[in-house]
Each structure stands twice: as C-alpha cells, then as structure tokens.
Amino acid sequence: PLRLLRVLIDPGESGYESMGDVGLTPSGSLGALTRVSPRFMLPDGFAFDLPRGDIVIETTSEPIGRDAPVQPRVTFISARESDTRLVEARTLRIVPLRIRAGEAVTREVTLTLDRECDIIGVIVKGGAFVRAIDLAHHDATGCASAIIAISDFRLSLSEPWLLATPMHAEAGSTIEARFGFDNTEQNPLQPAKPPRDVVGGLPPDHEDASVVILLSPRNAR
Numbered sequence: 289p290l291r292l293l294r295v296l297i298d299p300g301e302s303g304y305e306s307m308g309d310v311g312l313t314p315s316g317s318l319g320a321l322t323r324v325s326p327r328f329m330l331p332d333g334f335a336f337d338l339p340r341g342d343i344v345i346e347t348t349s350e351p352i353g354r355d356a357p358v359q360p361r362v363t364f365i366s367a368r369e370s371d372t373r374l375v376e377a378r379t380l381r382i383v384p385l386r387i388r389a390g391e392a393v394t395r396e397v398t399l400t401l402d403r404e405c406d407i408i409g410v411i412v413k414g415g416a417f418v419r420a421i422d423l424a425h426h427d428a429t430g431c432a433s434a435i436i437a438i439s440d441f442r443l444s445l446s447e448p449w450l451l452a453t454p455m456h457a458e459a460g461s462t463i464e465a466r467f468g469f470d471n472t473e474q475n476p477l478q479p480a481k482p483p484r485d486v487v488g489g490l491p492p493d494h495e496d497a498s499v500v501i502l503l504s505p506r507n508a509r
Contacts, residue, residue, distance in 0.1 A: 325447030420468030
C-alpha cells in the first residue's frame with residue numbers, strides 16, 4: 289500500500305529550507321504534473337525504479353476566488369519489458385540563498401557527474417523571485433551545450449522538459465544551473481510592497497527555486 293505523507297518543515301530543527309528540499313540525491317523523484325502538462329511519460333526505453341518506501345506528493349494550489357475541494361489524483365503507468373534503462377534524479381539548488389530587497393542577481397551552482405550518463409529531462413521549480421533559469425552541460429574540453437533556457441519563469445505555467453534526444457554526458461563533465469532572481473519592485477510577481485529580504489524557504493514570501501535533472505547512467509541497464 290502507498291501512504292501519502294504530510295511533511296512538516298521546521299528549519300530550526302531539520303535544516304530543511306522548503307518543500308521539495310530533498311538534498312542532492314533524492315531517493316526517487318518521479319517527475320511533475322501541472323495544469324498545462326497533466327501527463328508525464330519518460331521516453332521509450334527508460335523507466336523509474338520504485339523501491340519499497342513511501343510516496344510523497346507535494347501539491348501547489350492557486351487562488352481562484354472561491355472555496356473548492358482539492359482532490360489530486362495520480363496514476364502510475366507500469367514500465368514495459370523494453371524499458372530497461374533506469375532514471376535517477378539530481379537536484380541543483382542555491383544553498384544558502386539570500387536575496388536582498390531591491391536586488392536582481394544571478395547565482396550559479398554546478399554538478400560534476402561521477403558516471404557516464406544520458407540527460408533525459410529537467411524539472412524546474414520556483415517561487416515568485418526566480419525569473420530566469422539557464423541550464424548547460426560542459427564537457428571535458430570546456431565546450432558548453434545548452435539544455436534549457438527560460439527567460440520568464442512562472443510556476444503556474446511550467447511543465448517538465450523532456451529532451452527530444454537524450455544528451456550524452458561523460459564522467460567528470462559538469463552541469464551548470466544559473467538562476468536569475470529578481471527582488472525588485474519591477475518584478476511582476478513581487479509579493480511584498482516594498483520588497484523585503486528573501487531567503488530560501490516557503491513561497492510566497494521566500495524562494496524555493498530548484499532544478500531536478502533526470503539522468504540515466506550508461507551502466508544501469
């Protein structure tokens with residue numbers, strides 16, 4: 289049986305900053321569903337492995353001006369015999385995060401791959417203060433290949449990015465994520481008037497921006 293857990297975040301005790309703060313190597317991110325992308329399917333030949341444990345579902349709701357029941361439903365689709373390559377998730381976040389009032393800044397974080405793998409897709413999450421996200425792969429020679437570039441991020445209109453062709457990445461190469469944060473009055477999603485200092489934490493007053501990269505190691509068949 290699957291158990292739906294409600295996770296309570298206590299920064300003073302656990303050290304977690306926000307919902308979805310699952311560390312660098314979560315035990316198994318299973319993708320994301322949104323109102324513009326209600327179905328998430330890995331490419332042919334790839335599958336998630338579900339070890340024994342709990343399934344944790346995080347939901348984000350938007351105000352609609354009236355009371356309404358929230359009834360999320362998720363259906364799991366079984367892998368086929370030909371879906372033999374397992375997919376792992378790696379998370380990139382800016383930790384610790386602090387954006388001063390009136391500040392618009394770009395912050396970078398880099399992941400060095402310890403194994404040869406294929407990059408399958410990307411899931412982007414964030415609040416009101418992350419406005420742009422660029423993700424690139426750098427090979428051993430320093431040559432960069434863009435993975436995604438988002439210039440006007442809005443979580444309500446976001447959807448998972450699955451690459452049309454998986455991107456090969458050698459062991460020792462890097463993935464760099466650049467987050468563009470805007471804590472100024474010009475930010476159309478700014479929740480505070482006037483702006484206040486922002487740290488990593490729960491939206492809407494703070495920021496929980498992260499990028500989850502879906503990878504398939506070449507030796508995991």
